[in-house]
Amino acid sequence: MDTLILGLPVAYYIAMVAKVLVAFVFVLLTVAYATYAERKIIGHMQVRLGPMRTGWHGLLQPIADGVKLFFKEEIIPDQASKFAFLLAPLVALIPAFISFAVIPFGGTIEVFGYKVPLQIAAYYDQAGAQVFDINVGVLYILAMASLGVYGVVLAGWSSNSKYSLLGGLRSAAQMISYELSAGLAIIAVFMLSGSLSLHQIVAAQADGAWYVFKQPIAFVIFFICSLAEINRTPFDLPEAETELVSGFITEYSSMKYAMFFMAEYANMVTVCAVTTTLFLGGWHGPAFLPGWFWFVAKVYFLIFVCMWIRATYPRYRYDQLMHLGWKVFLPITLLNIVGTGIWIAVTQF
Amino acid sequence: MIMPLLKGLQITFSHMFKKPVTLQYPTERPAIKPNFRGLHVLNVSHDRAKCVACYLCPTVCPAKCITVEAGEDAKHDKFAAKYEIDMLRCIFCGYCVEACPVDAIRMSETFELANYTRGDFTFTKERLLEKK
Numbered sequence: 001m002d003t004l005i006l007g008l009p010v011a012y013y014i015a016m017v018a019k020v021l022v023a024f025v026f027v028l029l030t031v032a033y034a035t036y037a038e039r040k041i042i043g044h045m046q047v048r049l050g051p052m053r054t055g056w057h058g059l060l061q062p063i064a065d066g067v068k069l070f071f072k073e074e075i076i077p078d079q080a081s082k083f084a085f086l087l088a089p090l091v092a093l094i095p096a097f098i099s100f101a102v103i104p105f106g107g108t109i110e111v112f113g114y115k116v117p118l119q120i121a122a123y124y125d126q127a128g129a130q131v132f133d134i135n136v137g138v139l140y141i142l143a144m145a146s147l148g149v150y151g152v153v154l155a156g157w158s159s160n161s162k163y164s165l166l167g168g169l170r171s172a173a174q175m176i177s178y179e180l181s182a183g184l185a186i187i188a189v190f191m192l193s194g195s196l197s198l199h200q201i202v203a204a205q206a207d208g209a210w211y212v213f214k215q216p217i218a219f220v221i222f223f224i225c226s227l228a229e230i231n232r233t234p235f236d237l238p239e240a241e242t243e244l245v246s247g248f249i250t251e252y253s254s255m256k257y258a259m260f261f262m263a264e265y266a267n268m269v270t271v272c273a274v275t276t277t278l279f280l281g282g283w284h285g286p287a288f289l290p291g292w293f294w295f296v297a298k299v300y301f302l303i304f305v306c307m308w309i310r311a312t313y314p315r316y317r318y319d320q321l322m323h324l325g326w327k328v329f330l331p332i333t334l335l336n337i338v339g340t341g342i343w344i345a346v347t348q349f
Numbered sequence: 350m351i352m353p354l355l356k357g358l359q360i361t362f363s364h365m366f367k368k369p370v371t372l373q374y375p376t377e378r379p380a381i382k383p384n385f386r387g388l389h390v391l392n393v394s395h396d397r398a399k400c401v402a403c404y405l406c407p408t409v410c411p412a413k414c415i416t417v418e419a420g421e422d423a424k425h426d427k428f429a430a431k432y433e434i435d436m437l438r439c440i441f442c443g444y445c446v447e448a449c450p451v452d453a454i455r456m457s458e459t460f461e462l463a464n465y466t467r468g469d470f471t472f473t474k475e476r477l478l479e480k481k
Contacts, residue, residue, distance in 0.1 A: 047364055048370070311361045
């Protein structure tokens with residue numbers, strides 16, 4: 001207890017590691033059970049039951065799926081570019097998880113008299129009594145989000161299959177047209193918060209002053225663009241199973257397929273967490289429950305909305321997608337930035 | 350443009366609270382209607398099949414799945430020495446039931462007719478006889 005490393009007790013470091021582990025395991029479990037929740041929710045929205053057999057009301061289904069995929073045969077196409085083929089699932093999966101490093105999922109908790117902020121890449125400065133985190137957190141998230149698309153493009157390109165290639169190309173085109181609008185939508189938030197640090201953005205939204213109320217247009221467009229960026233319905237063109245067999249994952253099997261699957265759901269969780277942080281006040285909520293509870297509740301609500309959207313809308317056609325990205329969202333976000341600028345100028349000067 | 354999108358969301362949301370139509374099949378059984386045409390049954394009367402081997406059913410059968418061979422019993426009455434239905438060919442039209450002049454054949458509520466070998470789909474007289 002008395003051993004100090006860089007002026008902090010060992011217990012503090014244990015608390016930091018525990019924080020990382022708990023967050024990671026929690027995200028992994030959420031990812032696993034998001035697949036179950038999706039099947040259940042969409043099932044009930046289509047007046048079906050969804051999985052019912054594996055465990056009580058199918059609760060063990062994600063575990064059964066995982067075990068099944070683990071024991072499946074590993075198939076690598078003869079003509080595939082092997083290195084890229086093996087690399088692609090990792091490139092897709094890892095950015096989805098490491099985005100979580102900068103997302104604040106709670107306030108500060110006290111461990112042995114030391115305050116620990118519930119945000120992985122952050123520390124509490126005891127002398128200055130404030131939390132420091134990555135000061136370009138949003139930039140980091142945007143970077144990771146676009147890195148994830150490389151996994152998809154690589155998978156499509158290395159598989160040596162026309163369906164995979166088409167899926168990969170679609171993903172690349174989709175990313176360019178939507179990331180732009182998503183980025184421009186967040187600019188309006190920066191203009192209000194004056195910071196790229198996620199901790200500061202959340203702090204600016206305390207007491208219910210959520211940016212979703214100040215920036216509803218930015219919120220809607222960011223959320224839709226995020227759906228497009230993580231290839232979820234109605235923008236799931238890269239894996240459009242009715243046209244492209246399974247798109248970029250056509251040639252994948254076994255755990256590599258499972259990794260793409262996990263990446264898809266991890267991306268959904270990440271995007272919902274980012275949206276919560278940027279627009280829904282992060283972990284702020286009525287004080288009778290802890291901050292992390294409100295954060296999880298908001299994220300789960302957004303995940304539900306993703307699934308709800310998936311159950312409702314058919315896939316967009318490729319030209320409609322491009323039209324929406326370049327001709328609708330881009331001008332609206334630009335106008336939104338101008339409008340926000342005028343509003344700030346009028347109210348603050 | 351936005352209202353129809355919202356309407357769609359509202360419809361899917363409301364459907365979530367409907368009772369699912371799914372039937373949990375092996376544990377939950379479907380309610381079979383009275384005139385359901387399932388596996389054939391040869392009716393029994395006074396401990397013997399009512400069939401008199403008149404050949405009307407193989408004649409009317411559009412799938413030609415019924416094989417009947419007549420025999421003669423001790424009282425010189427005609428009876429079906431062989432009565433076989435090939436369930437792989439049967440189309441469950443029920444014409445055999447309609448054609449029968451002595452009400453010797455009917456159709457039951459049995460619909461689970463899966464089997465492991467081809468031969469098992471040939472239902473002999475013994476398998477078709479009404480179980481009492």
